[in-house]
Amino acid sequence: MDTGESVRITLRSIRAHKLRSALTVIGVVIGIASVITFATFGASVEAEIVGDIETSNAGNIYVFGTPADDDDFDRTLQPVFTEYDIQQLERIAGVEAVLPRGIVQTQSIQHGDQTLARQQVTATRPASFTQNVLVEGRSFEADEEAVVVNERMAGSFSENLTAGERLTMTMPDGSERNVTVVGVVNGTRGEVPVSEFARQPRVYVPIDPFYDSVVESPSAGVRQRAYPQVTLVVDPRAIPETQSAIQTYLSGESDARSLSADDTELVARSGNDFVEEISDVIERITRFVTGIAVIALVVGAIGIANVMLVSVTERTREIGIMKAVGARNRDVMQVFLVEAALLGTLGSLLGVPLGLLVGYGATRYAEVTFSLAPLWMALAVGVGVLVGVVAGLYPAWRAARVDPIDALRYE
Amino acid sequence: MSESANTTVRVDGVSKQYDLGGTVMALDDVSLDLSAGSYTAVMGPSGSGKSTLLNLIGGLDTPSSGRVVVNGQDVSAASEAERADIRGTEVGFVFQTFNLMPRLSAVENVALPLVFDGWDRDRRRERAASLLSEVGLADRTDHVPSELSGGQRQRVAIARALSTDPALILADEPTGNVDTDTGAQILDLFDDLHAAGNTFLLVTHERHVAERAERIVHVEDGHIQSIEDVSGGQH
Numbered sequence: 340m341d342t343g344e345s346v347r348i349t350l351r352s353i354r355a356h357k358l359r360s361a362l363t364v365i366g367v368v369i370g371i372a373s374v375i376t377f378a379t380f381g382a383s384v385e386a387e388i389v390g391d392i393e394t395s396n397a398g399n400i401y402v403f404g405t406p407a408d409d410d411d412f413d414r415t416l417q418p419v420f421t422e423y424d425i426q427q428l429e430r431i432a433g434v435e436a437v438l439p440r441g442i443v444q445t446q447s448i449q450h451g452d453q454t455l456a457r458q459q460v461t462a463t464r465p466a467s468f469t470q471n472v473l474v475e476g477r478s479f480e481a482d483e484e485a486v487v488v489n490e491r492m493a494g495s496f497s498e499n500l501t502a503g504e505r506l507t508m509t510m511p512d513g514s515e516r517n518v519t520v521v522g523v524v525n526g527t528r529g530e531v532p533v534s535e536f537a538r539q540p541r542v543y544v545p546i547d548p549f550y551d552s553v554v555e556s557p558s559a560g561v562r563q564r565a566y567p568q569v570t571l572v573v574d575p576r577a578i579p580e581t582q583s584a585i586q587t588y589l590s591g592e593s594d595a596r597s598l599s600a601d602d603t604e605l606v607a608r609s610g611n612d613f614v615e616e617i618s619d620v621i622e623r624i625t626r627f628v629t630g631i632a633v634i635a636l637v638v639g640a641i642g643i644a645n646v647m648l649v650s651v652t653e654r655t656r657e658i659g660i661m662k663a664v665g666a667r668n669r670d671v672m673q674v675f676l677v678e679a680a681l682l683g684t685l686g687s688l689l690g691v692p693l694g695l696l697v698g699y700g701a702t703r704y705a706e707v708t709f710s711l712a713p714l715w716m717a718l719a720v721g722v723g724v725l726v727g728v729v730a731g732l733y734p735a736w737r738a739a740r741v742d743p744i745d746a747l748r749y750e
Numbered sequence: 751m752s753e754s755a756n757t758t759v760r761v762d763g764v765s766k767q768y769d770l771g772g773t774v775m776a777l778d779d780v781s782l783d784l785s786a787g788s789y790t791a792v793m794g795p796s797g798s799g800k801s802t803l804l805n806l807i808g809g810l811d812t813p814s815s816g817r818v819v820v821n822g823q824d825v826s827a828a829s830e831a832e833r834a835d836i837r838g839t840e841v842g843f844v845f846q847t848f849n850l851m852p853r854l855s856a857v858e859n860v861a862l863p864l865v866f867d868g869w870d871r872d873r874r875r876e877r878a879a880s881l882l883s884e885v886g887l888a889d890r891t892d893h894v895p896s897e898l899s900g901g902q903r904q905r906v907a908i909a910r911a912l913s914t915d916p917a918l919i920l921a922d923e924p925t926g927n928v929d930t931d932t933g934a935q936i937l938d939l940f941d942d943l944h945a946a947g948n949t950f951l952l953v954t955h956e957r958h959v960a961e962r963a964e965r966i967v968h969v970e971d972g973h974i975q976s977i978e979d980v981s982g983g984q985h
Contacts, residue, residue, distance in 0.1 A: 340868075343871065344865045348851075351854070354853075355853055657852070660849045660851055660862075661862070661866075662834065662837070663808075663810065663843050664837065664838060664843070664910065665834055665866035665914070666838075667830075667831045668834070670834075670866055743810050747810075747849060
């Protein structure tokens with residue numbers, strides 16, 4: 340039998356039971372809309388985070404130690420990368436810059452009559468500040484008594500800090516150091532990508548004369564500065580090769596290897612690795628939440644199956660008539676499957692825009708850029724139709740098996 | 751018995767038994783031929799087996815034993831799908847309760863057998879509309895059954911029975927649900943259609959209805975008691 344005719348018969352039947360059909364469709368709408376909402380929201384969050392990292396950090400490789408026990412965060416920050424290691428890393432082909440980072444503890448930082456307690460100060464090289472990140476002023480020189488602050492830090496004082504102003508840093512031993520702010524930045528080159536999303540107020544100082552964490556280098560045989568973290572800026576065209584060369588050095592005869600505990604793994608991770616890791620986490624969360632939304636869809640499917648069973652019973656006589664005038668079992672099945680599929684399709688067609696709307700609202704609320712998940716949308720519509728068909732299969736099969744003689748007698 | 755070309759229906763030694771907590775013999779070794787263009791009535795009290803006979807000839811049911819051949823096709827050996835095709839193309843049913851699809855218009859009801867016979871939409875509509883005007887309902891094509899009188903509904907059902915130009919029209923108490931005048935009009939319509947060459951098998955328990963046929967087959971307790979020739983007995 341041609342599909343047009345079964346659609347026509349179905350539409351009449353749906354129209355004859357408007358309320359019942361509408362309620363069934365609503366069940367599917369809720370299911371599809373929830374799936375779409377969570378999927379789009381997840382995709383939007385992911386796109387936002389990943390997009391940011393990709394634009395700024397593709398060519399960075401981050402070097403740090405991860406203890407076997409992930410919770411032991413202090414050991415991650417052991418100063419194990421010596422000056423000797425840094426020199427060796429600089430020699431690897433493809434490495435454009437090596438940016439060590441050390442932590443300088445302070446009791447407080449004062450500006451005018453305002454004091455901020457326990458501020459963490461990062462010691463790094465002038466190369467960390469490119470024109471791209473400088474908002475005003477300049478970078479410090481390698482051995483200058485000067486600091487660079489980020490915008491959050493500049494905004495932490497009642498009057499915004501600007502280049503040329505002076506800060507007083509109180510060191511853990513109580514001594515004070517007066518420094519000049521020479522520049523304000525909105526980030527640093529080689530920053531760990533995740534820090535962009537929870538940017539803390541930061542003060543950056545030159546390694547010399549502020550940073551003095553020293554260890555004895557096993558290779559050089561002398562005491563020299565060592566850092567807990569190093570970022571390498573590498574040639575973006577040769578990231579994989581450079582990354583593996585760095586990893587080989589770290590795992591081999593580096594000072595960091597000798598200085599770290601045996602169960603600490605030294606890793607060289609690219610910006611892309613971070614992107615993948617973060618995407619992976621977000622995707623897993625999205626999948627989990629969307630999975631829960633699928634339950635709503637299953638409930639919608641049960642609604643369709645239920646209404647179709649009622650419909651088959653109510654239309655027993657019609658089934659008998661159709662069979663008496665030449666309908667084969669599969670024609671009868673088709674009529675009922677089309678009805679179920681139509682309810683499912685209608686549900687997804689209404690559910691997709693609703694889901695997008697709610698998803699859009701959620702992204703606005705979470706202040707992330709809205710992005711579509713076209714695959715999920717196509718999937719949702721497909722699943723809606725499928726849900727209808729699957730839910731309609733058993734009722735349609737029951738309909739097809741109706742004995743025409745009994746059906747024609749049915750009141 | 752030879753199967754001549756003008757035999758539309760051959761019922762050959764057909765039995766039908768039902769298991770209703772004990773075997774019930776609805777038909778017991780019944781044989782009956784209907785020649786092309788004939789008009790036969792089957793009479794008998796309720797439970798005599800006349801409806802079973804009609805269901806077997808119409809392909810709605812299969813015999814327990816024996817053979818039913820309609821227009822050269824062995825209904826008793828046909829698969830379920832084949833019987834559906836036979837019901838659609840070789841047989842036209844007219845029921846006591848009309849059995850129209852409640853949400854389809856008159857023209858769509860008439861066209862329904864053509865849907866299952868694979869006709870395209872325009873040809874279906876054209877055929878159905880011409881049949882409706884043949885039964886005098888040209889102005890009711892787009893009405894649904896609930897907007898039609900009992901007599902009009904039965905006319906729609908008759909037009910539907912004619913739609914695939916079947917070899918045989920099976921009518922089960924076609925006047926049972928309409929008043930006497932309307933019933934007479936329906937029987938007049940049957941006479942006209944019979945005169946036009948259609949083969950009729952009519953099941954009834956009313957003598958005056960059966961007398962419109964050429965012969966009356968009397969059925970009782972699953973047996974054919976007698977075949978009465980009333981040819982020429984029409985008014």
